[in-house]
Amino acid sequence: MAQALGAQTIYEIKQALHRCPVQLSRLVIHKTQDYALELVDYKVLVRLNPLCKALYLLFLQHPEGIVLKEMSLYKTELWNIYLQVCRHNDLKSAEKSVAELCNPLSNSIHEKIARIKSSFETLTDKHIAEYYIIAGARGKAKKIALPPNLIVWQ
Template sequence: MAREQQTAEEMALEVKRLTELLVAAGRKDLLLRAIGVPLVEELRIEAARGRLSRLLITADYRFILTDYNNIEVELQPVHKAVYLLFLRHPEGIEFKHLRDYRQELMELYAKTARWMDREKIGESVDKLVDPLDNAINEKCSRIKKVFLNLMDEYRASYYIISGHTQKHIGGRVWYERLKLITLPRELIIVEGK
């Protein structure tokens, strides 16, 4: 059958057959060379994506991974507020522009820490949005650690707040160093919405 007449499914079966032959011959090195390391990495990420859990955010701000036996992602209120802020902004946020999100972060923190003094919340948020303070990096590192304790790094990469760089060209080149959560939004369930 001519290649242009093969369907994608038929090509996949042919790749599978050839892969099995190379593996049986003990030539994984040739298979890796043929596929290429970057594609292997993409395939590992795609495989992880198929095993992602829905993230339920309850009315009392508990984070539950419903497809992983309802495991709770245990975060402090400040971490929950930061996480919720980045979930609300799938386009990403640059840390140096966090001050623009101060009020929103204040509101989220007040909701996740209802018993906490408003003044203390304000002090914490001021540290988070201060571009000269490392507080936001510390909070993101803690969130990452919690997810890495619950799952492998490829699945965790969808749940953590991670970097993404956009390059803009328009007379000059500049970069946006956005931070975002790449978890597909259809996997996020907010109780009461």
């Protein structure tokens, strides 16, 4: 196999594998099923808690990206998404969670992004997960790299 890739060392094999085209799955968001996220071509559901799912959906709706320090600008939108994905009985607790996520002095947003990343890396390898996670340079807009034609809202 190494010779077929034109590689001699482990490092060269890894580099060659990263040059291989990646087969990405379509991400289907099932609106009628509490916004279930499914990687249909891999035949797996992405399991996220409601707050992580709401955050993920917010980023899907903003392909241009969001600067994390500006999350407070998206608080109302995030709240509305959260109400759609969560059957929450305690609205005060829910409001507190969303407010904490939008607070630039809190680490909540980074924790949720890390959980989302972990969920995708559990279902795929790290190289493929890079297309599905929320990522970006520090201080710059974070976004999901998945091409828009692979995102399907049903």
